[in-house]
Amino acid sequence: xxxxxxxxxxxxxxxxxxxxxxxxxxxxxxxxxxxxxxxxxxxxxxxxxxxxxxxxxxxxxxxxxxxxxxxxxxxxxxxxxxxxxxxxxxxxxxxxxxxxxxxxxxxxxxxxxxxxxxxxxxxxxxxxxxxxxxxxxxxxxxxxxxxxxxxxxxxxxxxxxxxxxxxxxxxxxxxxxxxxxxxxxxxxxxxxxxxxxxxxxxxxxxxxxxxxxxxxxxxxxxxxxxxxxxxxx
Numbered sequence: 001x002x003x004x005x006x007x008x009x010x011x012x013x014x015x016x017x018x019x020x021x022x023x024x025x026x027x028x029x030x031x032x033x034x035x036x037x038x039x040x041x042x043x044x045x046x047x048x049x050x051x052x053x054x055x056x057x058x059x060x061x062x063x064x065x066x067x068x069x070x071x072x073x074x075x076x077x078x079x080x081x082x083x084x085x086x087x088x089x090x091x092x093x094x095x096x097x098x099x100x101x102x103x104x105x106x107x108x109x110x111x112x113x114x115x116x117x118x119x120x121x122x123x124x125x126x127x128x129x130x131x132x133x134x135x136x137x138x139x140x141x142x143x144x145x146x147x148x149x150x151x152x153x154x155x156x157x158x159x160x161x162x163x164x165x166x167x168x169x170x171x172x173x174x175x176x177x178x179x180x181x182x183x184x185x186x187x188x189x190x191x192x193x194x195x196x197x198x199x200x201x202x203x204x205x206x207x208x209x210x211x212x213x214x215x216x217x218x219x220x221x222x223x224x225x226x227x228x229x230x231x232x233x
Contacts, residue, residue, distance in 0.1 A: 002052065003059045004082075005194035006043070008035040008075040009067025009095045010114060010163040015042045016190035017050045017057075021198065025049035026191055035074045043082070054082060057089075059207060061197035063188060064092035065216030066122040066139060067114060072215045083210040090213045091197040091205070099161045100126035100133045101192035102185040109136070109156045111178075113164035116141050121164045122218055123147055125154070133199065141218040148172050161186060 002019045013035050016026035025046040029038055047053065062079045065072045083090055096112040103110055107129045114122040120143055125136040137150065147168065151158055160169050161181040169180045180186075201207065 001058045001198070002056060003061055003194040003197055004043075004046075004054075004057045005061040005190040005197065006039070006075050006079060007063040007095070007098070007188050007190050007193050008039055008071045008078075009063045009065065009188060010071060012187050012189075013038050013042065013071075014188075014190040015039070015046045016194055017046050017052060018191065018194040018198075021195065023191055024052065026189075028189055030187070035071055039074065039078050043078070059089055059091055059197060059201070061091045061093055061193050062213075063095040063098055063193050064213070065095055066116075066141070066218045067095050069215075069217070072217070076213055076215050080210045080213060083213075086209055086211075088207045088209050090208050090210055091200060092208070092213055092216065093193050093196045093200070094124070094139055094216070095188055096122065096124040096139050096162075097126065097133070097135065098192045098196045099188050100128055101195045102161055102181065102189070103128045103159070104131060104133065104192075104195060109154065109158045111147075111151060111158045111160050111168070113147070113160055113162045113168050115164035115167055116219070119144055121147060121168065123164075125151070125158065133196075139218060144168060144171055148176060151176055151178070163187060 007014050012030035014028040017024045027042040099112040100110045111125045124139045127134045157177040159179045
């Protein structure tokens with residue numbers, strides 16, 4: 001089974017093609033360019049490198065959120081463009097769950113964190129052991145102080161991963177047993193998205209059509225929050 005996976009939920013963007021867990025091609029860029037500029041050329045490049053055409057792809061996987069509202073929308077829109085038709089070949093993946101797969105080759109308690117601004121993070125915690133990822137907590141948007149209380153109650157050493165990892169480590173490292181993921185495992189990446197999608201399919205999750213593919217938000221976009229505030233709602 002060939003899986004083409006995409007992530008552009010934060011600053012970096014990445015694309016990968018895997019066949020039966022073997023990486024055929026991958027691209028990761030963190031150049032400060034907009035994802036609308038980088039994503040399509042990256043997809044073309046990994047297809048060329050893997051000597052694969054779109055018609056040969058069995059599953060299209062994507063981190064559908066949480067994350068940057070703009071980045072999530074760009075990724076979902078790009079995947080819809082690739083998969084136009086009525087085939088059920090799309091697998092939306094939790095950005096937070098996919099990041100736990102950065103540590104699939106080791107045993108660790110992984111706390112995935114993305115900076116949601118205003119002293120909040122998008123977060124979820126996972127236990128990675130013997131090549132399996134098990135969820136400890138649901139995806140949620142909470143204050144960093146609330147995250148500390150949740151992690152403290154686990155009584156385990158945790159490793160922070162994600163674009164909010166440095167922020168949380170700097171705030172919590174003096175009062176919590178924690179480490180910061182190394183640079184090559186710090187950010188979400190398309191290889192982990194593909195591995196997560198494969199596990200989801202093995203667990204019985206059904207692929208969906210591009211029509212049913214939607215972004216996943218854990219809170220209302222800022223523009224909508226500001227509109228409601230002005231309207232007194």
